[in-house]
Amino acid sequence: MKNITLILIALFSFNSFSQDYRFGKVSKDELLEKRNSQDTSAHATILYHNQEIYYQYSQNDGFTQVNTMYRRIKIYDKEGYNWATHQIRLYDQSASSGEDLKSLRGYTYHLENGKVKKTKLKSESIFEEKESDNWELLKFTLPNINDGVVIEYEYAIHSPYIALEDVVLQELIPIKQLDFEVRIPEFFNFNKTVNPKSTYYPEVLESEYDRVENTYARNRVTTSRGTQSSTTEGSEWRFKERKTEVHETNIPALVYEPYVDNLRNYQTRISWEYAFFRGPDGEIKTYSTTWDKVVETIYRNDNFGGQLNKTSYFDDDLDAVLAGVDDPMEKAARVFNFVKSKVKWNKFVSIYSNDGVKSAYKTGSGNVSEINLMLTAMLRYAGLTANPVLVSTRSHGIPILPTRSGFNYVISAIEVQDGLILLDATNPYTTANILPEHVINWQGRIVREHGSSAWIPLNSNTSSKETVSLNIKINDDLSIDGKVRDHLTNHLAFDFREQYNNINNELHIQKLEEDKGEIEISNLEISGGKELSKPIMYSYDYHLENAIEEIGDKLYMSPMIFMEPKENPFKQEARLYPIDIIYPRSEKYVVNMMLPDGYIVESLPKNTKIQYNNNEGEFTYLARENGKMLQFTINLDMNKTLILPENYPEFKRFFELMIEKETEKIVLKKV
Template sequence: MKKLISSTLLFLFLTTIIFAQDVKFGKVSKQELLEKYYPTDSSANAAILYKKRISYFDYIQNKGFQLITEVHERIKIYNKEGYDWATKRISLYQGDEDEKVSIKGNTYNLSNGKIEKTKLNKKDIFEEDVNDYWYRKKFTMPNLAEGCIVEWEYSVTSPYYSHIDDMELQSFIPIKYIESKVETPEYFVFKNVMKGYYPINLERSTKSSYITFNFKERTGGSSFANGNVKTNYNQEKVNFKTNVIECTLKDVPALKEEPYVNNINNYITALKFELTSTKFPNSSLKFYSTTWEDVTKTIYQNSNFGGQLDKKSHFKDDLASLINLTAPDNEKIAKIFQFVKEKIKWNNYKGLYTIDGVRKAYKDGVGNVAEINLTLVAMLREANLKANPILISTRDHGIPIFPTNDGFNYVIAGVESASGIILLDATEKYSTPNILPLRDLNWNGRIVRENGSSSEINLFPKKAAQKNVFLVGKIDNEGNFTGQERLGLSNLLGLNARSKNNNVNENDLIGIFEKENDNIEIDKFKTNNQDNIYKPIYYQFNFESDNQVEIIGDKMYFSPLFYHTEKENPFKLEIRQFPVDFGTPFQEKYNVTVTLPEGYKIESLPENVSFSTEDNFGNYMFICKAIEHKLQIVSTLKMNVPIIAPNYYRSIKELYKQMINKQLEKVVLTKI
């Protein structure tokens, strides 16, 4: 019995050590420095050994509550690929009063068996402007080497107590130990929402707190009496409750990124905070929580947004010469859309609001996204079209969870028609109606109408992007493969190809195509419909290759799609907890016709197949047949929706596995 009690106490003691680590800044161990790889993930280039974060409120008399966030982080760098984790960026809000930060840091190396410490110098801490509201403190730790440990502590003091940073509990590298706590006075009510998929347990509690107010009162010294001035000091204590949310975790696995993710940061496990109300002593209850309708009204009423839509005099003459008001709507939309794209070039600045205003942007021929697309809305309205701005959050901005003014960072135009809402983004030279650039395709936007109403809009294209390859080739008796190829790309794939390739000179573009296609040799390269955005863009070329056919004895072996064979499944995770995001429905179709070499006959061909996912989200078809002395191969992959939910991941992964296995099968020829 004593042995059982002793074992239990030992277990509880060890558990307390694990989940209540007291890691002192500046104290690292040789064992940590000698560690060559992370024990549970040898592929990790770096790992967070320890992270502690606490956010709490501090009351300063005559100033009010301040939000303090303190962070202590220690990271192990295993190799050079992990050096990026030695750079830290701290985002800070700037307004009437800027957020302030204090920073210290060390790098630790093992030199001749001794721990060598290098301090972060203040001159190596830089400041970066992000926009009118945010700036960053950025630093890279000194004296980096494989196997080193970097460590920093920083404290942020903010007068903006409504903005508590997310409690992030996962990273893109493993976390050995993390402890996070947020303490809020009872006067502040925050709504919490979890994001991400890693399972955690939050602990909630309350504790007693108080504020001490100091008062000074002077008496005596009246002009009517000869008395001494006396100063009295008094204190008053106000007691209140503090709400505490905390979480302690160990051995948190890295969030692994896979292809076809819109923004992996959306899926980091974290707790978000939204201030919903405040109730101070002797004050009334004040609500902050709002709805998306309230947000859109506030944005629309801003003079740098809705106010810009009333400015029309500067373009009226151009519009009158551009269109006939009695022309069909589609014609008016196309002409105005193209005019605005050519008239005002995008300066790559995002944002909901104009900076210099639509008139100046129109005159100068350059502007931010709001200046361009609000001009587009105004011109469409002037042409008697039912046009309105659509607020969106771009992919790199993330998916907004709470209704806040910061939830959107971009605006496009929408025209309401009998067939639905036509989406337009005039910042993109190669876009067409309802084919937005990939940066815009982030779930839903919100259309804002003149009457103040708003509604959610699906941003994803309904038209499938098309990739069509027509390849005609022949194999000679030496196994050389020569022929011609015509590649056609339409809709979003056409937009992406034009954006990527139209400004690349031909020789460089040939080099890119050769590298992407198993180092074939290309000549007589030609591009069609380069700037005709309403038609597919085509690339045509002749090719030759001596590495597509393998000769062993009296047999020839080759893959039916040759250099277009998909060799590796992009989906590697056993379980994926976030959606597969293709951005658009699409179809990839390969039509291959091959003339076989003289003196050979077909010994075996891959069998024809057809696969589909459950619920028919995607399907694959493969046909291979011989006609006289030729082979005809058709390979078609179709995705019928732009986004696949995580519960269908296994089905998509299996579809790709079957497709790749089929494409890797060999055609076998034997000598006659």
């Protein structure tokens, strides 16, 4: 009797605390929840994620893919409001038979006088926009968002394509419960891979069972290249279906870490490669591919390789641009600058031309592909060995399996004796081998004439340098006057131009004054902003209050005053993901300080040299006293751009010692 009572109590407890995740069954307890007990730092939680993918069959269309999604999300505070907006990507390869979104509905739930109330998602909160030539974005935002609400939405994507997109099993917020299932008829065979870079590995279940379809004519099986008919006839059609399932609870959020390349590169997800098709008659067609085959297919597309052979639209103009020039590098520079001035980027990202390079040239506007394929064609016309390079941008991630959707961007490369010169003409401030940061994503695939290809590194080996001269004069009231001179090269100069070239001096000064204490900046002068072949040089005068601490007859101050680091970005004890510094850099500060009348030096920071992993990082600090003048020379050289998690403790210690030194005080004593 005692055991029966215990069992009944256990069953009652389970039923009391089990959650109903059917659509519309949001509970009062969910609305009252203040924090995620498993992750109290979370600003929102996916209470339930359910995704089901299957292939439905019809006599007319054969097999088509249906991808259903249902989510219920708890929003705790304002920083979680962005989870009320969701976007869906729809692929349309032919512009005639693309993917369709169906059965979209959503609600926002809140408590009113202790009762659960809901607000419906309306059509005016649903927006469509073109992301690229083949991808469309549909965005919607749930209404009436406030702290504590619960939202839910569901929809289905109907696709004529057999190929499967990546299935995401982890997000930037925790997931309390996840159920995923995909059912695939035996005719479609996929290779699947769980992201090897992820730190959370789910249990993936596999099974197989019989499926029966009623038929009234010859069976039709849709492949990625059309519909095929079998010779089998009859009222019932039996075949095997394979099921892959994931059922997980309390999936941790992807943890943000400073200087991570793209956090979603480390997201738990399953990637699927369509390997082969086996028809009811046993015929096999292979679709499994290699990167060579992927690139060859892209190259054969008229909207890629076909655009490289067109020259008649620019030849007369380019002949005039190149007139009298014999040096190949001068030719390359003129072509590069000509394209940048002639065609502006319309912000569309694609590896394929949309309206064609000729149209882009004529209208002065084009997508990434049109601009950089045009650049490549012109460089070839000028007699240079130039080829396009396929790239996956940082936000697009690093592809795991060979697939045409693995690339989303194109740049151009000139092959020279010493290596490659990489060019991107979509940005007015790029120069040779100085690419926008979103392009510098590990490696790209160079596509040579006739479609042969090879991987090439995108990371720069050239150091970007910043040299700062900081003059300090301490006034009688302990305020400080001085002058700053700054010199920037390569990527640092590019970043400066992107940030400041299109703003006036007044706004520039406001930005310079941010987070620098009680400072007033004046007489800002800049050179090299428009001359891309030259470094950026700028200077300004400043007046600074309250940078010196006076205790008794002593003064305490940092030699770097407002330029000293505010905090160490590397505080965590351990690191999950690599640190990506993007490009090598060198920072040098030369500080010249004039001693105030009536004071002498009591103590200076000691000269120091700190190294990380031999010469991968080096920090030096030199202090000199010369009469009434003090000079400090502070150098940081980072030659390694990728720090692996196993090397993080040593790198963290390197940064800690460096920041301790940069914030160390000098002590002046009244005579």
